Amino acid sequence: MHDPTRTITTLRSDAVELPDLRILVTPQKSPPIEATLGVAPLVLGTSGECDVIIPDSRVSRRHCQLRFSPRGVVLTDLGSKNGTFINDVLIVEGFLTPSAVASLGGVPLTMRVGGAPVVVPLSTSASFGEALGSSVPMRALFARLERAAATSETILLLGESGTGKEVLARAIHEASPRSGGPFVVFDCSAVAPNLIEAELFGYTKGAFTGAQSARAGLLEEASGGTLFLDEIGELPLDLQPKLLRALEARQVRRIGAAAYTSFDARVIAATHRDLQGRVASGSFREDLYYRLAVVETVVPPLRERKEDIPLLVERFLAAQVPPRSLADLPPNALELLRGHHWPGNVRELRNTVARLMLFPHLAEEAIVKVAPRPADMSVGQFAALPLREARDMVVEQFERTYIAMKLRESGGNVARAAASMGVSRQLVHRLMERYGIRSKG
Numbered sequence: 001m002h003d004p005t006r007t008i009t010t011l012r013s014d015a016v017e018l019p020d021l022r023i024l025v026t027p028q029k030s031p032p033i034e035a036t037l038g039v040a041p042l043v044l045g046t047s048g049e050c051d052v053i054i055p056d057s058r059v060s061r062r063h064c065q066l067r068f069s070p071r072g073v074v075l076t077d078l079g080s081k082n083g084t085f086i087n088d089v090l091i092v093e094g095f096l097t098p099s100a101v102a103s104l105g106g107v108p109l110t111m112r113v114g115g116a117p118v119v120v121p122l123s124t125s126a127s128f129g130e131a132l133g134s135s136v137p138m139r140a141l142f143a144r145l146e147r148a149a150a151t152s153e154t155i156l157l158l159g160e161s162g163t164g165k166e167v168l169a170r171a172i173h174e175a176s177p178r179s180g181g182p183f184v185v186f187d188c189s190a191v192a193p194n195l196i197e198a199e200l201f202g203y204t205k206g207a208f209t210g211a212q213s214a215r216a217g218l219l220e221e222a223s224g225g226t227l228f229l230d231e232i233g234e235l236p237l238d239l240q241p242k243l244l245r246a247l248e249a250r251q252v253r254r255i256g257a258a259a260y261t262s263f264d265a266r267v268i269a270a271t272h273r274d275l276q277g278r279v280a281s282g283s284f285r286e287d288l289y290y291r292l293a294v295v296e297t298v299v300p301p302l303r304e305r306k307e308d309i310p311l312l313v314e315r316f317l318a319a320q321v322p323p324r325s326l327a328d329l330p331p332n333a334l335e336l337l338r339g340h341h342w343p344g345n346v347r348e349l350r351n352t353v354a355r356l357m358l359f360p361h362l363a364e365e366a367i368v369k370v371a372p373r374p375a376d377m378s379v380g381q382f383a384a385l386p387l388r389e390a391r392d393m394v395v396e397q398f399e400r401t402y403i404a405m406k407l408r409e410s411g412g413n414v415a416r417a418a419a420s421m422g423v424s425r426q427l428v429h430r431l432m433e434r435y436g437i438r439s440k441g
């Protein structure tokens with residue numbers, strides 16, 4: 001018999017048992033909101049990015065977070081304006097029980113334990129391919145992807161930029177029966193919209209000006225292997241039915257061709273966008289969404305799995321030249337790293353670790369404040385970094401300056417700047433977001 005008041009989780013090496021926990025939030029002027037707490041934490045607030053969106057002016061944008069812990073359900077205030085309370089006591093963090101009433105700045109939140117506990121399988125490993133993660137949400141994700149890898153099903157990876165979607169897509173490919181075939185990456189936001197069709201579907205000789213010889217598209221090129229379609233949310237609306245048709249019939253028609261050609265690629269798609277929101281607003285086709293989301297997984301942001309930080313930092317330190325270890329970090333560095341919000345997720349962590357090694361005396365600046373820029377560094381100074389990190393730093397610096405310059409040239413008009421760079425507007429927006437550049441237009 002399960003105890004309906006029990007909110008603790010039972011962790012085994014290959015599974016976690018979670019109580020079936022329902023949350024009820026009652027805003028003043030809109031209907032009550034119900035949500036289920038699963039293996040990933042729930043962020044509650046008014047912002048559209050929250051897991052539970054509460055339309056009530058007393059609630060902050062990101063008000064609080066609820067998560068399971070082995071000892072019970074933890075409610076954490078996220079720096080809200082009007083405070084988070086458990087039984088009228090203002091809290092920063094506390095355990096919430098089914099008999100307690102929480103309040104989000106005056107909006108009541110209660111919790112109820114439903115039916116039988118839910119068993120979520122966990123990977124017994126803290127890695128999946130190159131992807132590392134010892135936290136429960138990551139091990140649950142690895143278990144799901146390990147199972148999905150064995151099939152040829154389409155997989156949709158959702159998650160913020162830098163959470164590791166591409167690393168995971170590669171890991172799925174490596175763990176699949178297709179690992180001997182090619183792994184082809186296509187970023188739908190990196191190519192001007194009018195060129196995407198030719199890239200994906202190919203063309204015949206003379207199909208358009210400049211098509212001097214026939215070329216297979218990426219769907220054909222990835223045959224026997226995997227095609228990773230990054231930023232699928234940016235796929236132009238007019239190409240969406242074509243991709244759907246190709247995925248369903250397993251055939252493509254090259255631009256200019258009369259006949260269809262068969263292909264055998266597994267597709268993994270990813271986006272940092274709210275794809276269901278795009279379906280609701282009509283900018284993404286529902287039928288394509290369901291075709292892609294046969295297996296849908298959300299890669300949690302790093303701030304929701306800070307227990308992974310030491311493992312990741314250790315890996316990034318070991319990749320330095322010469323290899324470093326946690327002992328080489330400045331004394332308070334791990335603590336500072338754990339305290340950071342990580343809007344750029346694991347990518348930001350990797351780059352921060354590289355900066356820490358270059359500027360160890362500036363730990364605080366490297367992590368919390370604006371990081372030192374390698375603008376005036378000579379190539380020799382980069383010798384302390386592995387190629388990938390050194391290259392990323394230079395590219396980052398270049399992209400920042402280049403985009404700012406292009407936006408200045410276009411008077412802040414993103415569409416015009418994108419056209420002059422030969423990339424999509426979405427890519428420019430994404431890079432502006434990544435580097436915190438604002439358009440004045």
Ligand SMILES: Nc1ncnc2c1ncn2[C@@H]1O[C@H](COP(=O)(O)OP(=O)(O)OP(=O)(O)O)[C@@H](O)[C@H]1O
Binds near residue numbers: 131133350
């Ligand atoms: N779980 C992980 N383990 C180890 N390294 C990781 C992990 N997740 C991300 N990384 C590192 O962060 C970098 C960025 O990850 P990746 O490109 O896969 O993110 P993404 O979610 O595809 O980002 P974007 O949406 O911006 O394309 C990787 O090159 C890798 O070094």
